[in-house]
Amino acid sequence: MASVSAESSPNNLFNALRALLPPDSVLTESEDLHPFECDGLSVYRQLPLAVVLPETVEQVQAITRLCSELGVPLVARGAGTGLSGGALPLADGVLLSLARLNRILHIDAANAMATVQPGVRNLAISQAAAPYGLYYAPDPSSQIACSIGGNVAENSGGVHCLKYGLTVHNILQIKMVSIDGELLTIGAETLDAPGYDLLALMTGSEGLLGIIVEITVKLLPKPERAQVVLAAFDDVVKAGEAVGAVIAAGIIPAGLEMMDRLAISAAEDFAHAGYPRDAAAILLCELDGTNAEVSEHIRTVREILSAQGATEVRTAADEAERQLFWKGRKSAFPAVGRISPDYYCMDGTIPRRELPHVLRQISKWSEEYGLPVANVFHAGDGNLHPLILFDANKPGELARTEEFGQKILSLCVEVGGTITGEHGVGMEKLDTMCVQFESSELNQFHAVKHAFDPRGLLNPGKAVPTLHRCAEFGAMHVHHGKLSHPELERF
Amino acid sequence: MASADISTALQQQVQQALQDGTRLDIRGGGSKTFLGRAAHGTPLNVGNHRGIVDYDPRELVVTARTGTPLAEVEATLAEAGQMLAFEPPHFGTTATLGGTIACSLSGPRRPYAGSARDFTLGCRLINGRGEMLRFGGQVMKNVAGYDLSRLMAGAYGTLGVMLDVSLKVLPKPASSITLVYECNAAAAIEKMSGLLAQPYPVDAACFHGELCHLRLSGSEKAVRHTRAQLGGEELASGMEFWRTLNEHELALFTAAPVLYRIMVKPATPPLPLAGKWLLDWGGAQRWLASNEPPEHIRAEVAKVGGHVTQFRGGNRNGEIFQPLSAPLLALQQRLKCSLDPQGIFNPGRMYAEI
Ligand SMILES: Cc1cc2nc3c(=O)[nH]c(=O)nc-3n(C[C@H](O)[C@H](O)[C@H](O)COP(=O)(O)OP(=O)(O)OC[C@H]3O[C@@H](n4cnc5c(N)ncnc54)[C@H](O)[C@@H]3O)c2cc1C
Numbered sequence: 001m002a003s004v005s006a007e008s009s010p011n012n013l014f015n016a017l018r019a020l021l022p023p024d025s026v027l028t029e030s031e032d033l034h035p036f037e038c039d040g041l042s043v044y045r046q047l048p049l050a051v052v053l054p055e056t057v058e059q060v061q062a063i064t065r066l067c068s069e070l071g072v073p074l075v076a077r078g079a080g081t082g083l084s085g086g087a088l089p090l091a092d093g094v095l096l097s098l099a100r101l102n103r104i105l106h107i108d109a110a111n112a113m114a115t116v117q118p119g120v121r122n123l124a125i126s127q128a129a130a131p132y133g134l135y136y137a138p139d140p141s142s143q144i145a146c147s148i149g150g151n152v153a154e155n156s157g158g159v160h161c162l163k164y165g166l167t168v169h170n171i172l173q174i175k176m177v178s179i180d181g182e183l184l185t186i187g188a189e190t191l192d193a194p195g196y197d198l199l200a201l202m203t204g205s206e207g208l209l210g211i212i213v214e215i216t217v218k219l220l221p222k223p224e225r226a227q228v229v230l231a232a233f234d235d236v237v238k239a240g241e242a243v244g245a246v247i248a249a250g251i252i253p254a255g256l257e258m259m260d261r262l263a264i265s266a267a268e269d270f271a272h273a274g275y276p277r278d279a280a281a282i283l284l285c286e287l288d289g290t291n292a293e294v295s296e297h298i299r300t301v302r303e304i305l306s307a308q309g310a311t312e313v314r315t316a317a318d319e320a321e322r323q324l325f326w327k328g329r330k331s332a333f334p335a336v337g338r339i340s341p342d343y344y345c346m347d348g349t350i351p352r353r354e355l356p357h358v359l360r361q362i363s364k365w366s367e368e369y370g371l372p373v374a375n376v377f378h379a380g381d382g383n384l385h386p387l388i389l390f391d392a393n394k395p396g397e398l399a400r401t402e403e404f405g406q407k408i409l410s411l412c413v414e415v416g417g418t419i420t421g422e423h424g425v426g427m428e429k430l431d432t433m434c435v436q437f438e439s440s441e442l443n444q445f446h447a448v449k450h451a452f453d454p455r456g457l458l459n460p461g462k463a464v465p466t467l468h469r470c471a472e473f474g475a476m477h478v479h480h481g482k483l484s485h486p487e488l489e490r491f
Numbered sequence: 492m493a494s495a496d497i498s499t500a501l502q503q504q505v506q507q508a509l510q511d512g513t514r515l516d517i518r519g520g521g522s523k524t525f526l527g528r529a530a531h532g533t534p535l536n537v538g539n540h541r542g543i544v545d546y547d548p549r550e551l552v553v554t555a556r557t558g559t560p561l562a563e564v565e566a567t568l569a570e571a572g573q574m575l576a577f578e579p580p581h582f583g584t585t586a587t588l589g590g591t592i593a594c595s596l597s598g599p600r601r602p603y604a605g606s607a608r609d610f611t612l613g614c615r616l617i618n619g620r621g622e623m624l625r626f627g628g629q630v631m632k633n634v635a636g637y638d639l640s641r642l643m644a645g646a647y648g649t650l651g652v653m654l655d656v657s658l659k660v661l662p663k664p665a666s667s668i669t670l671v672y673e674c675n676a677a678a679a680i681e682k683m684s685g686l687l688a689q690p691y692p693v694d695a696a697c698f699h700g701e702l703c704h705l706r707l708s709g710s711e712k713a714v715r716h717t718r719a720q721l722g723g724e725e726l727a728s729g730m731e732f733w734r735t736l737n738e739h740e741l742a743l744f745t746a747a748p749v750l751y752r753i754m755v756k757p758a759t760p761p762l763p764l765a766g767k768w769l770l771d772w773g774g775a776q777r778w779l780a781s782n783e784p785p786e787h788i789r790a791e792v793a794k795v796g797g798h799v800t801q802f803r804g805g806n807r808n809g810e811i812f813q814p815l816s817a818p819l820l821a822l823q824q825r826l827k828c829s830l831d832p833q834g835i836f837n838p839g840r841m842y843a844e845i
Contacts, residue, residue: 110758112687133688155634166632168641169609182818190754191601191775192645194798194813195841196823197608200641204634224690244549250572250662290692293713349630351550381631421632429635436635440622444830445636451825464636 010049013072017052017094020062025100027051036095039082040142043344043398044427048075048089055100057175057183057213064211065181067094067457074179075459076207078118078150081142083345084426086154086206086462098149101213104128113172113189115216118149122156125217134219137164140422141330149212155204157422159255159329160286162380164220166422168203175214176202179453189216201448206424207459209452223288226254228322229301231310232279236260236363236375239281240355242308243379246285247352249304251297255286256380262339263332263376263387270335273328274321276312283310283379284325332376333387340389343374344401348412349383349421358415362386362408369404371397383421384412410435425463434470442467494542496556498615498623498654504535505652505835506621514838517648519558520585523594527647527840529807537589537652543567544655545629552612552629554657557589564588568660576604576661580737589653595645598737599695599706602757602772608644610659616643616651619831629657648837649845650830664694664708669729670721672703676761676770679703683773684758691717695733698770699741706733736771739803743767747780749804751788755797764791778802789813812841820844 010028017026027033028050037045049072054060067074073093080087089095102119109132114125122143126135139158140146146156152174157166164170173187187199202209233239239258246253259267260281268275275282283305287297298315305313316322328335336343350358359375366373366388377385386408390401409419409432419425419432433442445464449456465473508515514532521538524530540558548571555564561581568574578598579591592614597606613627627633627640643653672682679698686693686705692713695706705721706729707714718725726732735741744750746767753762757774766781781788785801792799798813815823820842827834827845839845 108756109688110684111756112684113756133690155638157632161632165605165609168638169605178818178822184818184822185816186819188754188798189756189796190798191772192595192606192608192754194800195815195819196650196826197595197642197645198822198826200608200638200644201826204638209637221688221690247551248549250665252661289709290690290713290716292716293692293710296710296712349632351547351552351630353547353549378632383630383632416628417630418628418633418635420635421630422634424634425636433635438624440620441624441626441636444618444622444624444639447829448637448639448826451822451829 013070014050016066016070017050017063020066021052021054021059025053025055025059027053036077036080036089036097039077039080039085039087041083041085041426041428043392044085044088046089046091048091048093048095051095051097053097053100057101057177060096060177060211060213061181061183063094063096064177064179068180068455071455071457073457073460076153076211078147078153079121079145081146082150082154082426083347083423084420084428086424086426086459088427090460096211098147105214107132109134111189112219113216114219115214116148117214118147118212120148122146122148122151129219133222135222136217137170137220138167141333148215148217152203152212152215153205153207154422154424157378157383159257159326159378162256162378163252163254168200170218171199171203171215172218173216174199174202174212176210176212178210179455179457183213184210204424206426206463208449208463209458225291225294226286226288226322227294227298228284228286228316228325229298229305230275230314230316230325231283231285231305232276232312233281233283233309234279234311236281236359237356238309239283240359240379242283242305242310243355244352245304245308246301247380249300251287251300253285253301253380254288255284257284257329258282258375258377258379259329259332260375262372262374263336266335266339266374267328267332270338271324271328271331273324275328279311284329329376336374336376336387336389340372341391341393342389344388344390344405345423346384346386346388346405346408347420347423348409348417349381350412350415350417352382354415354417355379355382358384358411361411365404365407369400371401371404378421381421382417406432427462430465430469431473433465434473439467439470442470494556495539496542497540501535501537501540501652501654502617502621502623505617508533508835509619509621509833512833514835517652517837519587519590520560520583522581522583522586523590525803526594528811528843530840531838535652538587540654548573550629551660552657553660554629554655555588556655557587557592557653559588561586561588561591569663572663573660574663575610575658577601577607577610578737579607580739582738588656592644592656593646593648593653599697599733599771602775603694604661608641611641611644611656612659613657614640614643615654617654618651619833619835623654627657631659647841649827649841651836666711666714667706667708667730668714668718669726669732670705670707670718670723671726672723673701674703675701676768679770680758680760680774687757687773691721696773697736698774699736704732736769741769743769743778743780744803747782749781749785750802751779751781752800752802753777753779753792753797755792755795759795759797762791762795764788785810815842
């Protein structure tokens with residue numbers, strides 16, 4: 001390897017990278033870099049020094065060794081669908097795309113697991129497992145595009161995680177390249193692994209602890225039957241209360257999603273899913289399992305929803321209609337994108353019992369700010385996605401949108417929830433991290449990072465704010481404020 | 492015993508220990524002292540830090556202090572028709588919630604529902620700087636900051652003193668039955684792993700005493716319907732069977748001086764190791780009561796990519812858990828140091844080096 005000093009110019013870095021990788025795996029021209037300037041949160045944009053597209057694990061190791069030697073920051077990127085700026089490049093850093101590590105290595109049907117490279121798309125795993133009657137459960141709405149490596153780095157959820165869990169519950173083992181180029185196996189092909197649970201720690205670590213180069217996921221049998229019920233309500237709060245009532249009946253739906261009027265009409269225009277446009281809110285409640293169980297649960301759920309004041313309760317007539325109901329839901333973000341120049345997607349999670357209160361408060365603020373909000377979210381697990389509609393070309397509107405967003409997230413923390421349920425902190429929620437955590441807790445996060453990456457070269461400046469930043473932000477933790485459970489010291 | 496919050500007193504004891512340079516042996520109810528490597532240090536009693544702090548069945552979450560008896564948590568959940576779905580073994584009447592999570596102990600439902608770690612949502616803890624910290628929370632989905640609460644599960648108290656934990660809970664199944672099939676180990680393994688790709692409501696599967704046992708749980712109709720499809724004999728005392736298995740009350744668990752817990756991929760054929768076997772978790776967790784030398788057992792299991800814990804008996808000062816590769820051990824040491832820089836919590840309880 002060419003030896004280059006830390007102060008070396010970009011050209012030395014480029015030459016060293018070219019010595020390690022095939023010519024078309026190193027991009028340095030600005031027109032080639034542009035496609036990588038942002039992730040799904042496009043309000044943040046930045047060109048990196050270079051983009052590298054390794055094709056083998058050995059190449060990833062060589063890249064990390066070089067960056068480590070030169071002290072050059074490294075940002076990993078999967079498919080770039082992240083919604084918090086996690087894969088945002090750094091001006092003085094290398095962007096490492098895992099897109100070419102895209103092979104499904106092994107489907108082990110006898111043990112119901114699959115081993116894949118990080119660039120494999122989420123949906124491709126289920127497609128490859130389908131001939132065995134198996135599938136990979138977590139299904140983010142972005143599943144046709146997002147990578148499994150990105151899913152692990154974000155601990156992504158999906159519309160079915162109420163019953164089947166998040167990424168962390170559905171993976172067994174990963175292989176990770178450390179910043180000094182070491183290849184480590186974390187977890188095991190068995191149901192648990194010796195030592196500390198580094199697999200849990202790596203899941204959701206947003207590229208700050210290591211580069212994930214291989215993942216072994218758990219596969220589940222496709223349920224015998226899945227059926228979805230659509231319920232319409234004339235009031236968002238009633239819909240929120242119905243969510244709790246379904247859970248209280250001892251039923252865990254496979255998915256329990258909610259959309260409000262604005263989201264319904266946008267999705268309807270886009271997907272023609274047959275949603276009732278006059279409803280203030282709809283719930284989509286999916287039941288799956290054996291045929292007998294689904295029939296029983298459908299009946300119970302229909303009764304509960306009617307008793308909770310639903311104006312209409314409709315069971316999908318067939319598989320095609322069921323798919324259509326979900327298509328509307330899964331395309332809600334792009335659909336909202338068509339009715340507004342820009343939208344800002346929030347991702348707080350709250351205890352379910354707080355749904356009515358929080359939804360009411362958001363709509364009050366929406367009027368105050370003059371910024372419409374479309375709500376489309378994972379109601380079953382209290383994971384809100386208010387989409388604030390705005391126009392970035394209007395002076396000051398982005399700033400007001402961000403302020404409104406901060407208020408929503410602070411409210412989530414106040415009622416005992418969190419600032420991010422599945423989209424991650426990335427670049428976006430650094431300030432709200434100061435609201436949720438105290439300095440001792442943030443320090444602990446930094447200490448953990450140090451154990452993996454002592455020089456702070458992996459995705460630096462993301463996910464965990466510096467104490468300095470929090471002091472400037474000036475809003476340390478609100479959770480001692482209006483707690484819904486004063487008996488709980490810190491939750 | 493009444494509920495009591497002794498967080499501050501525990502924090503003071505940790506701070507004192509830091510000042511004095513003493514090491515602490517964190518204790519809940521003492522029911523798990525036989526697990527892991529031998530404990531050293533001054534006892535830090537968490538057992539009096541007890542009580543359920545928050546439980547609203549509609550939220551599917553319970554938060555309790557770590558000294559709360561496991562039985563009390565389970566009884567409270569049962570009143571609302573709910574349960575800890577990872578079905579933790581108690582190993583004695585004094586088991587606490589904290590010890591259960593620290594050892595990440597899960598029972599027969601584990602392969603189908605998830606582990607103690609999977610159901611952990613958040614915790615409050617005292618780290619090795621004497622600070623009280625909170626990670627995770629009381630909601631199902633939370634990706635703010637590194638997942639340090641799940642990291643505590645299975646760390647055997649070597650990373651901090653857990654003060655309270657929040658766990659996801661689930662409704663109890665409306666009905667359950669146990670079916671048995673006469674067969675040998677190889678056939679049972681095939682049957683159990685074959686079911687992994689079948690959408691039946693199986694929530695426990697084991698091979699014991701030349702019988703493959705399957706537990707079906709769900710709505711009454713679903714269970715009856717599946718029973719008709721799967722055949723087999725119904726075991727009248729099914730619930731009691733799974734309890735005695737989970738609590739290690741079957742003769743096998745104390746049959747030899749040493750009991751090994753062997754983790755393999757579920758479809759792995761029977762291993763050529765002498766002793767008495769019980770295959771649980773659908774073949775993924777295998778118990779072996781054996782007199783064979785531990786090195787021999789580890790070597791055989793390594794061949795099929797599995798790992799071994801010397802669960803009961805034997806030398807409790809030697810290797811109890813599967814040894815780690817050098818780079819992985821080094822990383823775990825650095826991680827330990829990030830949470831407990833002076834190494835005061837449960838030194839050597841997991842590995843001599845941490
Ligand atoms: C329309 C739309 C709908 C969405 N719906 C959902 C949803 O329902 N649920 C949900 O959870 N998310 C959702 N998302 C967010 C996003 O799709 C997920 O966060 C996804 O997991 C990101 O994957 P990616 O491959 O695009 O990762 P990227 O955006 O490329 O990267 C995300 C983060 O992971 C890191 N990273 C990526 N790959 C690796 C690796 N191999 N090793 C180490 N670090 C890595 C990056 O550095 C970055 O910090 C949605 C996004 C969009 C645009």
